[in-house]
Amino acid sequence: MSEPDEELAARITASLRDIPDFPEPGVLFKDITPLIGDGALLTQTVTGLARPWHGRVDAVAGLEARGFVFGAAVAVALGVGFVPVRKAGKLPADAVGVDYALEYGTARIEAHADAVPAGARVLVVDDVLATGGTAAAACRLFEQLQAEVVGVDVVIELAALGGRERLPERAVRALLTV
Numbered sequence: 001m002s003e004p005d006e007e008l009a010a011r012i013t014a015s016l017r018d019i020p021d022f023p024e025p026g027v028l029f030k031d032i033t034p035l036i037g038d039g040a041l042l043t044q045t046v047t048g049l050a051r052p053w054h055g056r057v058d059a060v061a062g063l064e065a066r067g068f069v070f071g072a073a074v075a076v077a078l079g080v081g082f083v084p085v086r087k088a089g090k091l092p093a094d095a096v097g098v099d100y101a102l103e104y105g106t107a108r109i110e111a112h113a114d115a116v117p118a119g120a121r122v123l124v125v126d127d128v129l130a131t132g133g134t135a136a137a138a139c140r141l142f143e144q145l146q147a148e149v150v151g152v153d154v155v156i157e158l159a160a161l162g163g164r165e166r167l168p169e170r171a172v173r174a175l176l177t178v
């Protein structure tokens, strides 16, 4: 896996806005809107996410909603298709789903049953890895579809919340670990 880019990590750190007690008391929310509002930093972040994966994936999956921003851009950078992983009830065709818990609540994610062919190499992209519940559910989802999850690629890992431990034997990569 590629070396961490310390300059990019510093730029991401400087851009993040910490919002205490959002969306519920006790959660320190990492707001990425300043990052994605900065064209140069958004480009560097997408380039950094895509860097190790050129020629190694068949599809990029992005997790609704913030994972769509980065995931679709990474798919373009890699020249592969994008698969939206949506919250329950949003996809129009036959879907498979997984229930999960995240830092602040529970949810269900779904993907279209024909989103990727069996054996496809899928890269899961999201903005934040916190408890890892969302990313682990996404991995299970693609394995239900007989795909191969080659990695979980996030902008920010909140290490204290233990997401990486929730994803043993996965190639988990974060541009910034806090």
Ligand SMILES: O=P(O)(O)OC[C@H]1O[C@H](OP(=O)(O)OP(=O)(O)O)[C@H](O)[C@@H]1O
Residues within 6 Å of the ligand: 063, 064, 065, 066, 067, 101, 102, 103, 104, 107, 126, 127, 128, 129, 130, 131, 132, 133, 134, 135, 163
């Ligand atoms: O590691 P976890 O504890 O599972 O938390 C990480 C997830 O939480 C956030 O999504 P959220 O469900 O809040 O959706 P949003 O992108 O629509 O805000 C974030 O975008 C990740 O997908």
Ligand SMILES: Nc1ncnc2[nH]cnc12
Residues within 6 Å of the ligand: 027, 028, 029, 030, 031, 102, 103, 104, 128, 130, 131, 158
């Ligand atoms: N603390 C946090 N900040 C932003 N997104 C999150 N998703 C889960 N936990 C989060």
